[in-house]
Amino acid sequence: MTGEVPTTAALPRLAGVDEERLTGAELRRLTARVRAHNLPPEPGRVALDVAEVVISLALVVLYLWGFGGPVRELLGSDATAAGLGPGLIQALVLALGVVAGASVALRLGPAGLPAAGVRWWVPTPADRAGLASPSVVRALLAGVGAGLVVGGAPAALTGVGLAGIAADAVLGGALGLAVVAVSGALQVSGAASGRAPGRVLDGLLAAVPVTGLGLALWGPAWGAWAAPWAVSGVLAVVGAVALVVWVRGLDRLRAGDLRARASAALQASAALLSLDGGGVSRALGTGPTASRAFKWVPRAARGPVGALLAADVVLLLRSPTALAALLALASAGAVAVQVPALADGIGLWAVLAVVGYAAALSGAGGARAAGENPRLDSLLPLGARTTRAVRAAWPVLSAGVVLLLVAVVSGGGAWLAVGAPAAVVLGAAAVRAAYRGPVRWDVPMIATPAGAFPTGLVLHHLKGPDLALLGTVPLAWAVVTGVTPALVVAQVVAAVVAVYRAAR
Secondary structure, three states: OOOOOOOOOOOOOOOOOHHHOOOHHHHHHHHHHHHHHHOOOOOOHHHHHHHHHHHHHHHHHHHHHHHHHHHHHHHOOHHHHHOOOHHHHHHHHHHHHHHHHHHHHHHHOOOOOOHHHHHHOOOOOOOHHHHHHHHHHHHHHHHHHHHHHHHHHHHHHOOOOHHHHHHHHHHHHHHHHHHHHHHHHHHHHOOOOOOHHHHHHHHHHHHHHHHHHHHHHHOOOOOOOOOOHHHHHHHHHHHHHHHHHHHHOHHHOOHHHHHHHHHHHHHHHHHHHOOOHHHHHHHOOOOOOOOOOOOHHHHOOOHHHHHHHHHHHHHHHOOHHHHHHHHHHHHHHHHHOOOHHHHOHHHHHHHHHHHHHHHHHHOOHHHHHHHHOOHHHHOOOOOHHHHHHHHOHHHHHHHHHHHHHHHHHHOOOOOHHHHHHHHHHHHHHHHHHHOOOOOOOOOOOEEEOOEEEOHHHHHHHHOOHHHHHHHOHHHHHHHHHOOOHHHHHHHHHHHHHHHHHHHO
């Protein structure tokens, strides 16, 4: 025995082996197997889902077939004399569909992961391409499917033959492929981040109705058209090239972008299920910008009422989406009244009420913010009724400007004496909708043959439109029978009652 203490050998250092790491696809399949084990599929569930899709598609086709005859008769009238022919309607629908699809694709993905996947999969060393590949397939299917409908439905309604419907549907599908693939390529390159792409798309969304209005007023009438197959082929090739660039760059997706898009998608889906249009707008990031422009407006405010008006108008001016929506609504209303059935009578009232109420909602950003956060109003040294009445100023002005532009472009305006107080009604209705509060889910549901009827949800969404509908009855009477002093007085009384009701 030498007396020496034996030394222990150093412990081996743990190291990962690349061959044993799970890829993104393997991680997804393993998660799917665990979920299937914990929640076994019900027998016949797949057959029921397929049958539901087939029945829904058949109902859509039958609805389009039923609406096709009246629409073709409407477009076959003297509406084409003003340049608003079926071909222009096809082009406008397709252009709006492309711009709206690009806006949604850029703001919600198109490649991404669900919230649980972002939480559990992203921190792992698994490749992003394997994790996000199902979202690529879903986005492509959704884009191509929506394009087929947007391209083929207007052609079917305007009386194009079967070959023309197929050609236009293929054009829409190719555009949908190109829009989704290009949006994905911009996403992986980082060019889709920031507010610049959203502002450009907002401008395009407003430019489409303005261009359509110019063509309807000063351009020749367009007949129904069918797209050449060569154009669809070129667009499909562009979409395929962009798809290759998109797929090859999926591994460059950053964790922060995936979290933000997962949160936006979750909020948007929840808002859609609740029929909450404001929630969808917030999820898509269409709120006001962080610009510090219009600093002179708050400086010009005097007193609590002036401060409230200045805050609301700054919120409106700093929101490119709201301003673009006002321009688009005015142009869309002016285009709609070019159709004889919508140029007078109940059709004209429907156009004025819809575009006026939508314009009032665009100008009610301050009221919506206060409705979501009641502490905003409590900070002002004003009563609750006074605050709500003051907040109706800019929605009233927004509705009035849109109605005025529709009257000027349409060459009418005999109803403006009634339309001015009607704008007050529509602005008050927008304020009422902004302050309607949360949905009352404790209201009993009604059983119907089509399923349960959510009474609380329906009553919640009727607050606002109900006031707009009832308060514009004098306007409807005026556009049908003509403007009289009694109708003007009745509309003024309705405006006063509407403001009082909204302030409560």
